[in-house]
Amino acid sequence: MTSSIPVGLLGALDPTSDRAVFRQIADQLREAIDKGRFKEGEKLPSEADLVEHYGVSRMTVRNSFSILQGEGLVHSEHGRGVFVRPRPPVRRLASDRFSRRHREQGKSAFIVEADAAGSKPEVDSLEVKEERASHDMSARLGSVRRVLARRRRYLLDGRPVEFATSYLPLDLARNTPIAQPNPGPGGIYARLEELGHHLDHFDEEIRARMPSPAEVKTLRLAAGVPVIHLIRTAYDTEGRAVEVCDTVMAADAYVLSYQLPAT
Amino acid sequence: MTSSIPVGLLGALDPTSDRAVFRQIADQLREAIDKGRFKEGEKLPSEADLVEHYGVSRMTVRNSFSILQGEGLVHSEHGRGVFVRPRPPVRRLASDRFSRRHREQGKSAFIVEADAAGSKPEVDSLEVKEERASHDMSARLGSVRRVLARRRRYLLDGRPVEFATSYLPLDLARNTPIAQPNPGPGGIYARLEELGHHLDHFDEEIRARMPSPAEVKTLRLAAGVPVIHLIRTAYDTEGRAVEVCDTVMAADAYVLSYQLPAT
DNA sequence: CAGTGGTCTAGACCACTGC
DNA sequence: CAGTGGTCTAGACCACTGT
Structure with a gap:
């Protein structure tokens, strides 16, 4: 099965960068969210998708999600996926x-x-x-x-x-x-x-x-x-x-x- | 080498509990901090100490630390250890x-x-x-x-x-x-x-x-x-x-x- | 140098969701 | 049932700290 992540939504890793791989992935996801490529409430690519897309291990992907979760940008639902956290009415x-x-x-x-x-x-x-x-x-x-x-x-x-x-x-x-x-x-x-x-x-x-x-x-x-x-x-x-x-x-x-x- | 964690500071895991092991460890560390058994600025047991004390893998211990970090209770310093975060003057x-x-x-x-x-x-x-x-x-x-x-x-x-x-x-x-x-x-x-x-x-x-x-x-x-x-x-x-x-x-x-x- | 945390792999099994 | 995230293991190598 080919990657289900649309081309252009997420880029490639920079192997020459000092920045840790999981941070680079978090950066790309954050940017995609900020730019509205993933909208509020929308599901992000699954861990398996990202493992395949970036060619990294699952823990690395999970580390990226955990950064975004700590920033309050996404939330995960067991068995469903990881979603862009909607801004609730204030x-x-x-x-x-x-x-x-x-x-x-x-x-x-x-x-x-x-x-x-x-x-x-x-x-x-x-x-x-x-x-x-x-x-x-x-x-x-x-x-x-x-x-x-x-x-x-x-x-x-x-x-x-x-x-x-x-x-x-x-x-x-x-x-x-x-x-x-x-x-x-x-x-x-x-x-x-x-x-x-x-x-x-x-x-x-x-x-x-x-x-x-x-x-x-x-x-x-x-x-x-x-x-x-x-x-x-x-x-x-x-x-x-x-x-x-x-x-x-x-x-x-x-x-x-x-x-x-x-x- | 015997564990360097003083007896009484941290307890044992409850294998019958539904609560995930890394959460139980985080709970025990949090309680110890709240009760002042680890004071502000003090160093917590190292990851290796906790791996030995609880008989779990290192990632499990790191998961616990990451919870406490997200709560703002501790901070880690590369090469030095994990410390109880001091409350700065406001x-x-x-x-x-x-x-x-x-x-x-x-x-x-x-x-x-x-x-x-x-x-x-x-x-x-x-x-x-x-x-x-x-x-x-x-x-x-x-x-x-x-x-x-x-x-x-x-x-x-x-x-x-x-x-x-x-x-x-x-x-x-x-x-x-x-x-x-x-x-x-x-x-x-x-x-x-x-x-x-x-x-x-x-x-x-x-x-x-x-x-x-x-x-x-x-x-x-x-x-x-x-x-x-x-x-x-x-x-x-x-x-x-x-x-x-x-x-x-x-x-x-x-x-x-x-x-x-x-x- | 030994001890510390930081990153990463390649698996495993489980629990939950939705078809 | 397949697909998802949740937990956990047992390693590996690295970078930073202090003696």
Whole structure:
């Protein structure tokens, strides 16, 4: 059987090059993807095809794929093939997403926004429980010992995109609607204000890193997809930290956007 | 020769487990690192050690290392060994970093801040040239055809941490100090204001992803380190976009921080 | 020099997919 | 069933590091 790779899509190796063979193959595949010769979702030549085309061993080809996988360019499906990873639709988080006017609706911001974007939103694995505050959380909340933790996972069209935990000082949240699985319209920020904790501002800290194995599982992350780790602290008008929300997001599903005054 | 791996640091494989051998080895190494049994910067057992300890082939061990490398937990040095990747000091970018008071100093914000943090700052590969605007840049700057591009790379203690390009409409920047390699105290934002473009606000868009091969080279990134891609647009009081700054940062070197009003 | 990781081969058997 | 990727072996030779 002759090679099933169309001529011109992939070139030949340069035996005089210092560059390792598997890197050269990865380079050629990457270039072909970048130039659109293999499109999103399209299947790449099989390992056997490439073994034949380049005259190398299978491990060499697999090494090339593993580079591209680490770059987040392709993903493999057992028994099916290796595919160009499609760019999923991204969720844009604007810096006014917690403004009061957004809280005046019955549904949560996540649901409203996803509906508007034509995606099917879901929230699952809701857990609300009292815990000992971690060292870091205690520092952020002002030497609090015990906290109410609200954990939930967000999905769009069946795909998990975000996992978030809110921590609130226990003395503030216990025996309030905040301790209910569903805190009601406007979410916990609306409830906090009703309880007299008028929100003044939020601090957000943003990091990016590769996910832990647990995060890979929870967010069903493909290889080569980092996470955005966002830690938001909400302060009331008296300067007290009333909530810390720790959020891990699939980086390929988000664009964060902020507006800064130029004063 | 008996194994050089201290007993207790690493366990045995579970032959009844469905989990692939190389994943089990990676799990054990990861756990040992997480628990501090191997500390930052410390050398892991050599491939040969692990081959002997687990009774597997070398490729199996290398597969384990490659998992940990993808997670950003370890890095290898040819001829020396595989090491636990140290967490480098991070640069904190606050959302008030462009406030006018920060512009009143003679040095750039980067230099001032790094000095304060006790790091040695450098700026290199400065390039200033006129270019055709990319499609995206043209849209951001309001249908501009040609731009002035200012490219530079930032280093801390010899390590590249950030690569940034500023784009300005050519009609605005040509024949001004902004087109000089060194635009003077306060940087180009101070010059823009002197030219009558009073800054009103900035928009920042944040993404995280794995780096391209070019970015790996420019930022000398280790395996398993994502980049933060920040696109900032500066608007003057007339609502005109006067600059777009496209920045790629080594994610392990940064924490971004924003303050949002709760209005 | 010995010890380390980097690259590569040529197989083997397995598990999953889709016809 | 054939075709695909997933795992694993047992070698080989090379390039780099440090003594």
